Amino acid sequence: MPSGSHPMNRIPGHDLADTEVRPPSHEAAVVPGSSASTSPRYPGPRWTLVFGSYDGVARFAVQEAQRALQDCLPYVLPVMPAAGAAGAGLEHVCLVGTAADHPWLAELVRRGALAPPPGRQGYTLHVGDSPFHEGCRVIAVLGADAAGVLYGVEELAAHLSAAGGPLDLPERRRQRLDGLEPFTRNEAPAIARRGIWTWGYVIYDYRRFLDTMARLRLNSLTMWNDTAPLNLAEILDYAHSRAIEIVAGFHWGWGIDGLNLAAAADRARIKARVVETYRREYAGLPIDGLYFQTLTEHTTQELDGRSVAAWCVELVNDTAAELYRLNPRLAIQFGLHATSIREHYTDLDALDRRVVITWEDAGALPFAYSPDPEAGDGFEKTLDYARRLARLRPGTPFAMVPKGWMCLRWGEEFEHHGAFLLGERRPAFAADRLRARQPEWDRHNQAWLRHYPLAARFYRDILDGRPSSMLVTGLVEDGLLEAAVQPGVALFAETLWNPRQPDAELLARALRPYLCRGATPAPGGAP
Template sequence: MDYVKHEGIRWTIVHGEYEGVERHALDVLYNIVQPHVPYLMTLHSHATDKQSLSDYNLIVLGTVRSNAWIAELSERGHIQPNPKAEGYAIKVFASPLNPERQMIVIAGADGNGTLYGVNDFEHYYLDPNEDDLYEKKRNFTEPMPEYEASSAPAIPERGFWTWGHVIYDYRKYMDHMAKWKLNFITIWNDFAPINAKEVTDYAHSRGIKVIWSFSWSWGEVCDPNDPEELNKWTERVLDTYETQYAHLGGDGIYFQTFTETKEKHIGGKLIAEVVVDWVNHIAGKLLERHPELWLKFGIHATSIEENYPLLAKLDPRVNITWEDAGAFPYSYDANDNQSIAETMQYTANIGGLRGEQEDFGLVIKGGTFLNWFAFEHQKGVIVLGQASEALIDSLSGQKARPYKQWRHQQAYWMKNLHNLLDTLKVIVEQNPKRIAAEALVEHGLWERYMWFPAALCAESMWNPYESAEEIIRKVALAKEVHFA
């Protein structure tokens, strides 16, 4: 016997497949809705007879391929799915099955798009719909406001860059990345972590590609003009990849060389010229054996500057990921905007060096970073991202380095966000073959808090054509966002 009934207000979810990223999307959606309702949420497969659910308010989740309800709603013109990769469409309207009930459709173009639709439904529809001023609960217990949204990323590859040893909980780190529509992570280590395969698999379940990273001479004494050094490093790179990383199921390799310097010459030759020969030789040998591998070359503009045209000779199969190319968003300090006009011009110059074959990347700074005065290289293999809650707690206080860095940076992200948006638009308008933008978020306790500047960055990478004011407004209203 039911002592309490909820006729007329009861919601249920009609889902598509329960595997891969769509599985996670359903789990997230269920846990978003359940706290709002006074009854136990239930689920129904898309194979369920429609008329049996006509007395429910319905949330329909999935893709045209995975959920027959979404396919039919699209065919009948009730919804217009977004066809672009990772795109989504959301609609809140009167249910076609019963005009006295409501229907919410979250339709992804694919698994990632489905997950991103769920997260944006929470951040940009449910969160603003809660009346926090007068504390009136509205979501799912009162009629939901009609709503329609369709979105897809302007930049296809959006991620974070970090050293591996300062990821303290890799599961929560990845979960929080997925919450903000980030789809790859670059993780640098001196040695592949012992649990690297486990980390890779978990990231994939959240729609996140993993780019494992190691040195191609960065941080070590090296004479790149010496042919013997080049041969030694070629063998070392091949051995490192094939013994430590090839079996992990990762999605690419990021590397750095000898460009992190303000010197423009090495051994009497231009670094820009020498590094092209160095990378082309090593990458060529690696791609002979592993032609499917996405290689990302992290280059520091401080040693290149006006010699950037020489990079046009770099193998077009290799992504060039630029760092330190001017003011914020390339600067560690989000308040650094003194040379922003020159930075924009430099970005335009490097954005299409290899024409239609350009694979362009950049590292967005102005977040958290290592204390290099206390740095030492890893001395061996580590366990990545399984720190105790006690350790994470000890790093999370207001006097700790991450909090103090975020507190400084968030003020200037609000002031200078337009500089990031303008930089990203310059890159998009160069029309490279591929764009990969990633933010430096290391030792920042991202696994504990979804910090405001990092969320602003993620939204900017998704759509740099939205105004800075609107991005700041809507991200600030998302309840999961944390301010220092």
């Protein structure tokens, strides 16, 4: 978790003389790529971004770092690979990469001048005096992996946004960048898989949507569709380049009238349709998993003398066995409404251990459509029930779909759809729609600003029970993340990253202007 603040050259037990790392040449700085005789318009030491890798997720991380730094500078920021920067006359440097792909960062770790990240998706972000060039500064973003590099860069961008300075006065922002107080932040997420659950057709611009998720450090998107989007392969490529997994959702009988889980013929019909859908629409694509719901979104708990939970086990085990025969590595999530299960949850112990139960509708906050701690049986009973669900099936992840944000307009707009292109609407559409829906968002945001400490307490309690892992995908439908990050969503993302931080710090970090200043940049930084 975040460490104390200190300059790199004052780490206890280390002497800079023993840890100094210098590129071969550091002569008087000139504008990289220009003639040495050129008189620069902006005098003084300059920043250079030095990266380890420019591939996949790392490419996006470098682009995000460039955007964050360039916003603070009046001159064009030089960007170069670590392998090609050794002979350059560099002054202030921002180092971005992993110990495996960035030799400068690796050497700092080897010599004890930079702490390694604490775990997967983790990072060390350090700002201090440069060990490479006397009188200059260094920013080091060291990731445990490519995702960790990206999350460290996003933390840097958020930190710089909080430092402030008008965008139209870059010289003032330059002074704030050059004068950043020394600090070190060393952390990894408390919950490994953090994300959003939504119907796919209300993602209006998938590139902006996924970029926003990455900036929120969310890494899992469950998209429910009647039919797989025609451009799903493109969406998968884009998501994976942002360290985001895509879980494809479709029904296993959910929403179909006249089906009965207790009827063997109906279970066989459902199985046949599921297998055929998987073969036709998903088997040839690099999806990261399947999500389904079946006939559980009701309050009836028994059918023909057996629990709904027991009938679900019959359907799911039989259907999943065929899917695993087709793809033994397939990750399957069973979206289960607790309203039809309640105290029969122990009957689910017979479910195939490879199938992950993803719980929803399990009580009040954080499961309720309104973030209300008094809904249903109230927060305390909800927490107690969730603890028991998390202890079920030891060794399997505890997964859930919290609610309390924007959802579909079921009565006014919803209809089922056929083949379609997902997320290719005009940017102006999302902005216009947000203006219409913002009053609804305001009500949700106000509720979360009152009750977010209870949500943090919920996740702390579940983590204290030491589940093998956690997957949390919040129901945020028609949320217009393409146009703005709402405070309620920013609080959700920050809570999943670290629910153990003090409430005041959680709030302050979530509401930094980098995330909650309105419209988010388009891909590539264009307005």
